[in-house]
Amino acid sequence: MDVQTAGEESTITYQQLTDMEREFDDVETDILRYQVRRQLPLFERRHKLISEIRGFWPLVMEQAPPDIDEYIQPSDSNLLVTALTSLYVTHFEAEDGDPRSVAIRFEFDENEYFEDRVIEKKFWHRTSKDGWTGFVSEPVDIKWKEGKDLTEGLLGLAKALWDEEQAAGANGAGSKGKELTPNQKALKDKIEAIGLGGLSFFAWFGYRGPKVSAEESKLATKEEKERRERRGAGEEVSTPKNDDDDEDDEEEEFEIFPSGDQLALAIAEDLWPSAIKYFNQAQEDDALSDASFEDFDDEAGLSQVDSDEDERPSKKRKA
Amino acid sequence: MDVQTAGEESTITYQQLTDMEREFDDVETDILRYQVRRQLPLFERRHKLISEIRGFWPLVMEQAPPDIDEYIQPSDSNLLVTALTSLYVTHFEAEDGDPRSVAIRFEFDENEYFEDRVIEKKFWHRTSKDGWTGFVSEPVDIKWKEGKDLTEGLLGLAKALWDEEQAAGANGAGSKGKELTPNQKALKDKIEAIGLGGLSFFAWFGYRGPKVSAEESKLATKEEKERRERRGAGEEVSTPKNDDDDEDDEEEEFEIFPSGDQLALAIAEDLWPSAIKYFNQAQEDDALSDASFEDFDDEAGLSQVDSDEDERPSKKRKA
Structure with missing residues (x-):
């Protein structure tokens, strides 16, 4: 379809503009790889420096910008102020994968809420066959102390459901046309009962995102690039349509922190640097x-x- | 001075934190140089592509984010919609100077407001001896048609004053303890008479910023880096204090678009990419x-x- 402005049709198509944007994305990924490599030694030195300042990270969290602060409830804040000792972000696929993938690692002092000293969440940057691009993750459990679960059981259920799905493998995944499993039903009921508004920051560890495997992502990225190159050479090649909206909806049903990808970005690209x-x-x-x-x-x-x-x-x- | 948090003193000083930030800045400048180099061929191809779409840039300006849009008055908008044909941003010092410096070039169709077909404004990224870092520029004149000056004469006066200062050279610059020159007085009176609120977007071409020469900037950058390295090696080296606030105030007196540096950044780092x-x-x-x-x-x-x-x-x- 040709671009049309002010009633005049141009010989340029929207597809050409989109392809141009994708080329910028590819170059931006290369630039990010370079950036990660250059900044790595500095972040390591910074980490050593600030680890000698007691209360550094709690003070940073206190000043967090609104897109992070809005998720920090008073009880989260109490926990962070008294126990957060370290935060570290790694672009763990920078050299041999997607430099946009990040691992966010929190370290804590002994505290009244949970047993863990280290909680780390990984976000893989993936592209699906229908063109979606973004962060996918896995629920990370927290060993809450008795009566201290800030997520009111949601995080544990999200993790249990995830483990169940992994155990069932590809065949058992999804519940389309099937009855809900006990874990699915429990999580759904819990979400309905308590709602997701005003939920603890720690529910973020339950974020999963769309189901896009590393293999699907690799293939989708390769095929998209091939289509783009063929179009660049003058061929007519259409982009496959996204026709499984239902499946996406179903996935979102068990998402306890729907904006988890945005929060991860805000931490990795703003709070951290x-x-x-x-x-x-x-x-x-x-x-x-x-x-x-x-x-x-x-x-x-x-x-x-x-x-x-x-x-x-x-x-x-x-x- | 040591960093103090929660009543406990640390062995880390604020100076160490500032030095750390400066090292990140240096690396960031290198990353930007790499980025400019990598993106250059793409921006050139994009330029060719969009130059075939009539009304591309007017539509982009229409959607400009608030930090640009707030400066576009209805008459500016009328001019941009009917006559803007091209916008191009170059990091003109990327290879042999500061990659943060930008030139922003506008091209126009024949129009009822001015004679110019090309108006370009350059912003040099400089560091002053007292530690200020940012954009400096020179007023760029516009050949307004009779009765069509959207800046009500401000831009012309700003340019005339600039030319006068350049002609007077370093000796004549500044009016401390002296009487205002006719151009200075005219500009000051005009600013007082019409105020700077709701001023035309085109007054932006009058932005000048602090007076920091290329030589001062080069020396200041070198000396700051040397001080930082000596501190890194354990020496006690203090940073020179900024003690000429008066001079800065005097410079701002003749600034017709005080936030011109912010607008330049918003165009170069957001609208353009x-x-x-x-x-x-x-x-x-x-x-x-x-x-x-x-x-x-x-x-x-x-x-x-x-x-x-x-x-x-x-x-x-x-x-």
């Missing part, structure tokens, strides 16, 4: 509220650091 | 409002393109 900036902001807020308590040299030093920060133009690279 | 996305959005809006007029095949095609777009996670790289 800008952690020192958020920490400085938190310190400045602190200095302002404790103005009578802290000495004034401290404040002058702080505001100097921060005004440097403010004057630099944003380094956002927008796509 | 995401132009096809904004164009598709404009087409979709159009299709929605003309639903009874356009044929439905067109709409289906359009919304498919756009839903692809929406499902991909944001590629923003936040600093």
Whole structure:
């Protein structure tokens, strides 16, 4: 279909514009691979530096931007402030896969909520055969202490259902036309009973995303590129249509944190690289509220650091 | 000064955190250089492709994000819609200078407002000796047709003052303790008379930013890096203080578009790389409002393109 503007038809098609965008995406992935490689030693040094500052990550979380902060409930905040000791983001497929995939690792002190000292969640960047692209993940369980489960059992059920599906394999997956399994029914009932509004940040560990295997993603990416190249060479090649919306709906039914992919992006691409900036902001807020308590040299030093920060133009690279 | 949190002092200083951030900045500049190099051939091909779509850039401007749109007044919009034929952003110092510097070039059809067919504005990314970092520029004049000056004379005065300063050289620059020159007085009076609120987008071509020469910037960058390296090696080295706030204030007095650097960033880092996305959005809006007029095949095609777009996670790289 040709692009049409102001009543005039052009010889350019929407498909050509989409293909152009896909080429930018491919190059952007290469650039990200380069970026990850260049920044890795710096992030390691930063990690060592800030691990010597008690309360660094709790202060950063306190200053988290709205797209993260909106998911942090008061009890989450209480837990994070008292027990979060480390956060680390790794682009674990940067060298031999998709550099957009990220692992987000939290470390905790002993605390009243759960037994775990390390909770890590991985997000694989995948492309489905019908053209969807984004993060898929697996529910990660948390060993809650008695009566302390901030997700009210949702996370445990999401993990149990996931394990059941893995055990059943490809054949047993999906419930189309079948009765719900006990785990599916329990999770569905629980979601209906408590709703997903105001849910704990920790329910995010239950995010799964669409079912797209590594194999499907690899094949879909290869085929999309081939179609694009053939179109570039002048062939007429159409893009396969997405005709299984039903299946997607069914998958979403058992999603306890539907915006989990967005939250992962916000942590990996904003909170993580800008952690020192958020920490400085938190310190400045602190200095302002404790103005009578802290000495004034401290404040002058702080505001100097921060005004440097403010004057630099944003380094956002927008796509 | 040591970092202090929750009443506990750490052995880490704020200076160490700032130095760490500066190292990230340096690497980020290298990454940007790589990015510019990789994307250049794609932007050239995109330019050819979209130059065949009549009204591409006016539609993109129509969908511009709020941080650009807020500066586009109704008469600017009228001019852009009827006459803007091309927009092109170049990182003109990418290979042998600062890859953050950008030139933004607009091309226009013959129009009722001005004689120019090409208006280009350059932004040099500079660092001052007192630590400021950002865009500096030079006022660019526009040959307005009789009675059609959208800036009500401001842009012409800003350019005349700039030329006067250049002619006077370093000795004559600045008016500290001196009387205002006629151009300075005229510009100051004009700013007071008409105010800078609701000013035309085209006043942006008058942005100049702080006075930081290429030489000062080069030296400041080198010295900052040396201080950082000496601190890294354990020496005590302090950062020079910014003690000429007065001078900065004086410079701002003749700035007709104070947020010109932010607008340049928004165009270079958002509108420009995401132009096809904004164009598709404009087409979709159009299709929605003309639903009874356009044929439905067109709409289906359009919304498919756009839903692809929406499902991909944001590629923003936040600093």
